Each structure stands twice: as structure tokens, then as C-alpha cells.
Amino acid sequence: MSQQLTLELSDEVYADLQRKANAVGVSTSEWIVTVLINQSNSVSKALHSVIQQEEARQRFRNHAGAISLEHATGIDNESIDADLVRAYENEYKE
Numbered sequence: 001m002s003q004q005l006t007l008e009l010s011d012e013v014y015a016d017l018q019r020k021a022n023a024v025g026v027s028t029s030e031w032i033v034t035v036l037i038n039q040s041n042s043v044s045k046a047l048h049s050v051i052q053q054e055e056a057r058q059r060f061r062n063h064a065g066a067i068s069l070e071h072a073t074g075i076d077n078e079s080i081d082a083d084l085v086r087a088y089e090n091e092y093k094e
Helices: 011-024 028-062 077-093
Strands: none
């Protein structure tokens, strides 16, 4: 099945399309259809890529909170410094 589409283009735009079609040896309408198909395929690929990225992002988010350290962790400097001191002490005792 095919559909017919009528477009109204300025003379300047049509002349440009005609030049491009002549350069590759096809009719203007064939050239336009080919360009539209290629552009549609590119958009489909980009959309598919965006969907894949969002799915990957969601899988990554599902891991948030999946690991428990069994104790509360602090983000204050004193707690961090104390953790570093313990880590370095253990390193030099061995």
C-alpha cells in the first residue's frame, strides 16, 4: 500500500532538492523519499538508543541500597578521619 502526499515548496527549495537528486541520478521525488526514509531510520535508532540508556539507568538505580554495611556510616570529617586512622593503623601493624 502506498500513500500520496502533496507538498508546496518554494522555487528555491525545490531547485535545491532537484540539484541534489540530479547529482545522484534519481528523480526529485525518489531523492526526497530516500532522504525521508534514512532520516526516519536515524530517528528510530536514536530513540531506541535513548530507550536503552533509560533502561540501563533504571537497572543501575535498582542497585541503590542493595548493599547494607550493617552499621551507620557518617559523612562528617571526624568520622572519616577516624576511619582513616584505623585503616592506616592496621596497615602498619602487619
